[in-house]
Amino acid sequence: xxxxxxxxxxxxxxxxxxxxxxxxxxxxxxxxxxxxxxxxxxxxxxxxxxxxxxxxxxxxxxxxxxxxxxxxxxxxxxxxxxxxxxxxxxxxxxxxxxxxxxxxxxxxxxxxxxxxxxxxxxxxxxxxxxxxxxxxxxxxxxxxxxxxxxxxxxxxxxxxxxxxxxxxxxxxxxxxxxxxxxxxxxxxxxxxxxxxxxxxxxxxxxxxxxxxxxxxxxxxxxxxxxxxxxxxxxxxxxxxxxxxxxxxxxxxxxxxxxxxxxxxxxxxxxxxxxxxxxxxxxxxxxxxxxxxxxxxxxxxxxxxxxxxxxxxxxxxxxxxxxxxxxxxxxxxxxxxxxxxxxxxxx
Amino acid sequence: xxxxxxxxxxxxxxxxxxxxxxxxxxxxxxxxxxxxxxxxxxxxxxxxxxxxxxxxxxxxxxxxxxxxxxxxxxxxxxxxxxxxxxxxxxxxxxxxxxxxxxxxxxxxxxxxxxxxxxxxxxxxxxxxxxxxxxxxxxxxxxxxxxxxxxxxxxxxxxxxxxxxxxxxxxxxxxxxxxxxxxxxxxxxxxxxxxxxxxxxxxxxxxxxxxxxxxxxxxxxxxxxxxxxxxxxxxxxxxxxxxxxxxxxxxxxxxxxxxxxxxxxxxxxxxxxxxxxxxxxxxxxxxxxxxxxxxxxxxxxxxxxxxxxxxxxxxxxxxxxxxxxxxxxxxxxxxxxxxxxxxxxxx
DNA sequence: GCCCGTTATGCTCAAGGCTAGAATAACGCA
DNA sequence: TGCGTTATTCTAGCCTTGAGCATAACGGGC
Numbered sequence: 001x002x003x004x005x006x007x008x009x010x011x012x013x014x015x016x017x018x019x020x021x022x023x024x025x026x027x028x029x030x031x032x033x034x035x036x037x038x039x040x041x042x043x044x045x046x047x048x049x050x051x052x053x054x055x056x057x058x059x060x061x062x063x064x065x066x067x068x069x070x071x072x073x074x075x076x077x078x079x080x081x082x083x084x085x086x087x088x089x090x091x092x093x094x095x096x097x098x099x100x101x102x103x104x105x106x107x108x109x110x111x112x113x114x115x116x117x118x119x120x121x122x123x124x125x126x127x128x129x130x131x132x133x134x135x136x137x138x139x140x141x142x143x144x145x146x147x148x149x150x151x152x153x154x155x156x157x158x159x160x161x162x163x164x165x166x167x168x169x170x171x172x173x174x175x176x177x178x179x180x181x182x183x184x185x186x187x188x189x190x191x192x193x194x195x196x197x198x199x200x201x202x203x204x205x206x207x208x209x210x211x212x213x214x215x216x217x218x219x220x221x222x223x224x225x226x227x228x229x230x231x232x233x234x235x236x237x238x239x240x241x242x243x244x245x246x247x248x249x250x251x252x253x254x255x256x257x258x259x260x261x262x263x264x265x266x267x268x269x270x271x272x273x274x275x276x277x278x279x280x281x282x283x284x285x286x287x288x289x290x291x292x293x294x295x296x297x298x299x300x301x302x303x304x305x306x307x308x309x310x311x312x313x314x315x316x317x318x319x320x321x322x323x324x325x326x327x328x329x330x331x332x333x334x335x336x337x338x339x340x341x342x343x344x345x346x
Numbered sequence: 347x348x349x350x351x352x353x354x355x356x357x358x359x360x361x362x363x364x365x366x367x368x369x370x371x372x373x374x375x376x377x378x379x380x381x382x383x384x385x386x387x388x389x390x391x392x393x394x395x396x397x398x399x400x401x402x403x404x405x406x407x408x409x410x411x412x413x414x415x416x417x418x419x420x421x422x423x424x425x426x427x428x429x430x431x432x433x434x435x436x437x438x439x440x441x442x443x444x445x446x447x448x449x450x451x452x453x454x455x456x457x458x459x460x461x462x463x464x465x466x467x468x469x470x471x472x473x474x475x476x477x478x479x480x481x482x483x484x485x486x487x488x489x490x491x492x493x494x495x496x497x498x499x500x501x502x503x504x505x506x507x508x509x510x511x512x513x514x515x516x517x518x519x520x521x522x523x524x525x526x527x528x529x530x531x532x533x534x535x536x537x538x539x540x541x542x543x544x545x546x547x548x549x550x551x552x553x554x555x556x557x558x559x560x561x562x563x564x565x566x567x568x569x570x571x572x573x574x575x576x577x578x579x580x581x582x583x584x585x586x587x588x589x590x591x592x593x594x595x596x597x598x599x600x601x602x603x604x605x606x607x608x609x610x611x612x613x614x615x616x617x618x619x620x621x622x623x624x625x626x627x628x629x630x631x632x633x634x635x636x637x638x639x640x641x642x643x644x645x646x647x648x649x650x651x652x653x654x655x656x657x658x659x660x661x662x663x664x665x666x667x668x669x670x671x672x673x674x675x676x677x678x679x680x681x682x683x684x685x686x687x688x689x690x691x692x
Numbered sequence: 693g694c695c696c697g698t699t700a701t702g703c704t705c706a707a708g709g710c711t712a713g714a715a716t717a718a719c720g721c722a
Numbered sequence: 723t724g725c726g727t728t729a730t731t732c733t734a735g736c737c738t739t740g741a742g743c744a745t746a747a748c749g750g751g752c
Contacts, residue, residue, distance in 0.1 A: 003391040005351050007423070007438055043423070045349040045436035051423035075421040075440050077353070077389070077397035090391035092353055092438075094421050159675030166678075173678035274699075292740065294701075315699025316747040329505030332512075332519035620728075638711070640730075661728025662718035 004089040007043040009055040010096065010242070012249035013067065015113065016266045016279050017102040022113040023246060025238070026062055035191075036114060037239035038246070039063055040093075055096050063111040069099040069265045073248050076241060080196075095245040097252060099265040116250060118236045119243055122165075123177055123250065123285045133165070137189070137234055141165065144187040174284050177251035181244060184234060191233035192243060254284055259333035261302060264323040272310050272318035273297065280336050293336075302327055302334060350435040353389040355401040356442065356588070358595035359413065361459065362612045362625050363448040368459040369592060371584070372408055382460060383585035384592070385409055386439075401442050409457040415445040415611045419594050422587060426542070439587070443595040445611040462596060464582045465589055468511075469523055469596065469631045479511070483535070483580055487511065490533040520630050523597035527590060530580060537579035538589060600630055605679035607648060610669040618656050618664035619643065626682055639682075648673055648680060 013024040025036035041058035048054030056067055073095040117124040122133050141161045148154040164179040166172035185193045237243060256262055263279055271279075277293050297303060303321040311317045327334040359370040371382035387404035394400030402413055419441040463470040468479050487507045494500040510525040512518035531539045583589060602608050609625055617625075623639050643649055649667040657663045673680040 005353050005389065005391055007351050007353070043351065043436075043438075045351055045425075049425045051421065051438075072420060074418060075397065077440070079391075079395045090389075092389075092397075092440075094423070094438075163675055163678065169676060170678055176678070272700090289740070289742095290699095291701080291703095291742080295739090311748080313699055313748080315697080315749080316701085318700060329509055330515060332509065332516055332522070618729090635710095635712070636728095637713080637730080637732090641710090657719080659719080659728055661720080661726080662730085664729060 006089045006091050007051075008040050008091055008093045009043055009051060009058055010038050010040040010093050010245055011055055011059050011067075011070075011098055012038055012073070012095065012246055013059065013063075013065070013098045013100060014116070014249065014253065014266070015100050015102045016282055017113065019278055019282055021116040021250075021282050023116050023119075023249075024063060024065070024111055025114050027110045027112070035237045035239045036112070038242045039111065043094075051094055052096070055094075059098070062109060064109045065100065065111075067098045067100065069262070071097050071252075073097050073245065073252055076244075093241070093245075095248060097249040099253075099262060101266065101268065116246065117285075119238060119246055120177065120181065120250065121235050122180065123174075125172065125285050126281055126287050132234065137184070138165070138167075140189050140234075141183075141187060144189070172286075174286060175251050175255045177254065178244070178247045181247035185244075189234055190243070191237035192241070194233065195237070250283075257283060257336055259335040261323065261327065261334050261336070263336060267323075270306055270308070270320040270322050272313065272320060273303075274313070274318060276303070276321070276336075297336060300327070300334060300336075301330070302336065352435045352437050353397075354386050354437055354439045355389055355397060355404055356384050356386040356439050356591055357401055357405050357413075357444055358384055358419070358441065358592055359405065359409075359411070359444045359446060360462070360595065360599065360612070361446050361448045362628055363459065365624055365628055367462040367596075367628050369462050369465075369595075370409060370411070370457055371460050373456045373458070381583045381585045382458070384588045385457065389440075397440055398442070401440075405444070408455060410455045411446065411457075413444045413446065415608070417443050417598075419443050419591065419598055422590075439591075441591040441594060443598060445599075445608060447612065447614065462592065463631075465584060465592055466523065466527065466596065467581050468526065469520075471518065471631050472627055472633050475518075478580065483530070484511070484513075486535050486580075487529075487533060490535070518632075520632060521597050521601045523600065524590070524593045527593035531590075535580055536589070537583035538587070540579065541583070596629075603629060603682055605681040607669065607673065607680050607682070609682060613669075616652055616654070616666040616668050618659065618666060619649075620659070620664060622649070622667070622682075643682060646673070646680060646682075647676070648682065 011024075015022050015024075024039060026039050027036060039059050039062045041054075041062070043051060043054045048057060051072070052070055055070065059065055059067055076093040076095065079090065122130060122137055124130060145154060145157045145161060148157050160183060162168050163170050164173075164176050164183050181190070184190045188194060235243075238246065253262065257280060263276065263283070266279055267276065273294055274290075276297065277288060277290065280293075281288055302324060304324045306320045306322050308320045309317040310320055357370075361368050361370075370385060372385050373382060385405050385408045387400075387408070389397065389400045394403060397418070398416055401416065405411055405413055422439040422441065423436075425436065468476060468483055470476060491500060491503045491507060494503050506529060508514050509516050510519075510522050510529050527536070530536045534540060581589075584592065599608065603626060609622065609629070612625055613622065619640050620636075622643065623634060623636065626639075627634055648670060650670045652666045652668050654666045655663040656666055
């Protein structure tokens with residue numbers, strides 16, 4: 001008897017509070033461990049006219065929140081995604097990214113905002129390369145590289161690690177969030193890798209993944225393979241494959257900031273230019289040159305002054321700006337361009 | 347009784363033959379009209395371990411072809427996607443883009459290569475803006491715009507048309523393939539819009555779609571609304587929503603060319619720089635400045651000379667180059683950067 | 693009231709990248 | 723040999739970007 005198919009709708013809901021990007025989680029997750037989960041629920045073919053409407057319904061139910069900007073991220077469909085036993089339904093997951101303003105908080109629902117960088121701590125380089133990277137991840141990756149047979153295999157691992165984590169000539173590429181998470185997963189350096197254990201043999205390649213030539217090779221190494229993992233893996237885990245989804249979301253968001261005015265979905269109606277800059281930095285995980293950032297934003301005609309001022313800046317009052325919605329009808333790719341980070345390298 | 351869910355796997359298989367991008371189609375389509383379809387088949391939860399493997403299996407079966415580069419595009423899940431009646435299974439479509447070398451042709455299978463620009467003729471601007479755009483599409487869009495009530499609604503339509511099709515100050519943005527197709531669909535200017543008729547009321551927003559502020563407004567206008575459609579709509583139709591998938595694929599491909607060495611998946615082992623340029627132009631739908639294109643490719647260290655030459659160029663023999671696979675391990679975003687098209691504007 | 697630290701904002705300069713061509717080299721063919 | 727065609731190399735000019743310097747405007751000590 002052929003198994004049925006169930007479609008799960010998963011939401012990565014992001015907001016920026018203070019100077020931190022946060023993601024909305026629900027407690028207890030899908031049933032395996034106690035790690036928090038992203039809000040999700042199955043598509044109801046009868047009730048949900050579209051996938052996005054189904055997602056909104058689930059989010060409303062679980063968090064009491066109405067979503068504004070929503071976009072689809074990726075669809076995960078590996079048989080072993082969630083360790084379903086034979087006979088049970090096959091579960092496909094369609095993942096979404098949603099952006100909301102910081103204030104809207106859940107009320108009476110078992111949902112909570114968590115700092116995104118709790119789950120992906122190596123992605124925050126605003127204060128320079130985090131110690132975790134230098135002292136924890138890079139050495140562990142080196143061990144993983146050395147654990148490979150000496151020839152091409154090892155060179156291949158080295159190349160991948162260098163490119164994804166930015167070593168040697170390769171600079172840090174803020175958008176490769178997913179590549180980094182997947183590398184850590186394969187190297188057995190995140191808790192999920194050990195949790196999934198040997199049941200997770202092969203996975204579909206996921207979105208931004210690079211290296212076009214590798215696509216035919218679907219087999220993925222089961223897990224550790226000799227690397228010395230941190231005590232419980234790097235970063236806090238999420239239920240199921242939700243950390244993978246979160247990584248996909250952050251990568252997509254970082255990429256899209258450059259050519260779409262997405263930040264403004266996360267900001268209040270009016271804001272200072274520094275507020276805008278901090279929000280972008282927070283998401284991109286890097287610091288930006290203030291004057292140049294201003295120039296880009298103003299020359300791009302993304303914002304317009306309101307004439308009002310924010311006095312509590314700690315210094316000279318800053319003018320409050322507002323997003324010029326009209327840009328979207330003027331220029332093809334309006335975004336806040338991320339200039340290279342200044343060489344303030346910690 | 348709740349309906350079941352079926353997951354369809356759809357492949358947009360692209361190759362470049364001569365100077366034309368082509369897409370592999372199978373005859374007869376899914377059952378509605380006689381239009382050609384993209385190869386597709388349902389996910390078999392028992393046989394297909396991953397979505398991508400399922401896709402490969404279906405493509406092998408229907409076209410006898412082994413796919414190399416494959417990437418997921420988008421998942422379509424509107425209830426009215428294919429006009430399923432009540433009681434039937436709900437059908438979700440996961441769409442993929444695959445790239446293959448030109449030679450591999452189907453044998454004994456009812457599959458055929460069709461020129462991509464047969465279905466999206468307005469996307470080919472290599473010889474300047476096509477007459478179809480100036481004489482057919484723009485006037486029809488103008489009519490559609492005028493058909494809106496005179497206030498904001500009309501301004502909104504105008505803005506969208508200008509941005510997607512490049513009018514006034516806005517330049518042509520080669521990547522907005524999907525936006526353009528969807529605009530034509532909404533304006534009732536493609537055959538599918540009339541075929542789907544009033545059954546297709548709302549759709550999920552699809553990938554690259556711009557205008558972040560509009561996301562909450564899910565309702566889409568049913569169809570025509572007063573525009574004067576061409577005799578049978580612009581461009582040749584495909585079965586189901588396959589033209590939408592094709593548009594998604596072409597847009598994605600155009601975008602990715604810039605930062606991933608995808609072209610080389612479509613080229614033979616060795617090629618001349620002009621061959622490379624023509625292939626890129628063909629996909630991007632625009633002409634490029636020869637000297638600058640060479641400089642970018644060479645400075646990017648994307649290729650290396652072989653020392654051998656292609657004599658049959660019609661002029662001075664051209665050196666044969668080969669893709670330097672190593673780039674992928676050196677630079678973060680190796681692609682063939684598409685500099686702005688020269689102002690040769692026909 | 694004056695000095696200081698802090699943030700906002702404006703302006704400048706130099707390096708590097710991109711656009712558009714000019715100029716030159718190497719073929720096939722008449 | 724001269725012409726048309728394509729390949730390859732170089733250049734001049736403009737614009738963007740990266741990095742600072744300088745000045746303005748505020749709150750708080752003193």
